[in-house]
Amino acid sequence: MRTLKDYLVIWLKGIGMGASDVVPGVSGGTIAFITGIYEELIHSIKSVNGEALKLILKFKFIDFWKKINGNFLLAVFSGILISIFSLAHLIEHLLTNHPVYIWSFFFGLIVASVIYIIKDIKKWNLSIVLSLIVGFVLAFWITTITPAETSTSSWFIFLSGSIAICAMILPGISGSFILVLLGKYQYILSAVTEFKISVIAIFAAGAVVGLISFSNLLSWLLKKFRFQTIALLAGFMGGSLNKIWPWKETLESFTDRHGELQPLIQRNILPSDTSLNSDFYPAILIAVAGFLIIFLITRLAGASDE
Secondary structure, X not given: OOOHHXXXXXXXXXXXXXXXXXXXXXXXXXXXXXXXXXXXXXXXXXXXXXXXXXXXXXXXXXXXXXXXXXXXXXXXXXXXXXXHHHHHHHHHHHHHHXXXXXXXXXXXXXXXXXXXXXXXXXXXXXXXXHHHHHHXXXXXXXXXXXOOOOOOOHHHHHHHHHHHHHHHOOOOOOHHHHHHHOOOHHHHHHHHHOOOHHHHHHHXXXXXXXXXXXXXXXXXXXXXXXXXXXXXXXXXXXHXXXXXXXXXXXXXEEEOOOOOEEEEEEEEOOHHHOOOHHHHHHHHHHHHHHHXXXXXXXXXXXXXXX
């Protein structure tokens, strides 16, 4: 039986997920995985199905809440939402003014996360190795796709929410980065910061549909092919490092609908190739901090489960 303190810890994990989801290239699923709530989250979302809806129609609200693990989902998603709405301005500011530092932090975080997740694989065979490679190649390829300017119609906002939420619960595949590829990151982030209810509602509806549908697939994969699925997720995270590399050179830009200049095509460069040499040592320290934080989080998560 969980106590109020247990749900407070879960809520804080949700806040960590929300903070990660705001950054293009970092997945909230990564935080869920390393803090030990990933599988419970997937299975709980999966339980929101036809049987659960029948309980609502029969006015058996308590039974419905128990079936979907409602207290757990409420703690996680309230944390995510509070984090997104409260940190959107801060993350937007850091990405604009201190991109090397914030990317360095998450680069260290992801490297440590890959190591942590791979340690969960107790035995290796060819199918597990292939899953790791496929995940890495697929994520790496996604990070090389050129972003597009797309429609702001309601149907496309709904579709964007459905696709992005699937990425948000996949460790290593960032929902925010998928929104960048779909040309909707700035649009959705502005809607959040400006509290545009109509846009947020349509996006959220798409997210709910996508989340429930995709969680069923992930739940089945984790049940039938656990180690292969974990290896695939670890590969996703490893491949996403291409996007998170802190030092980049913008090769081509575009002007968005707000008249602001945005990077379109970038390539990774070595720190020595950039004029930001003064950022090198602080960035390394920040990356190390991100690396060490993962082990602190996992230790605290382990302690909270005892």
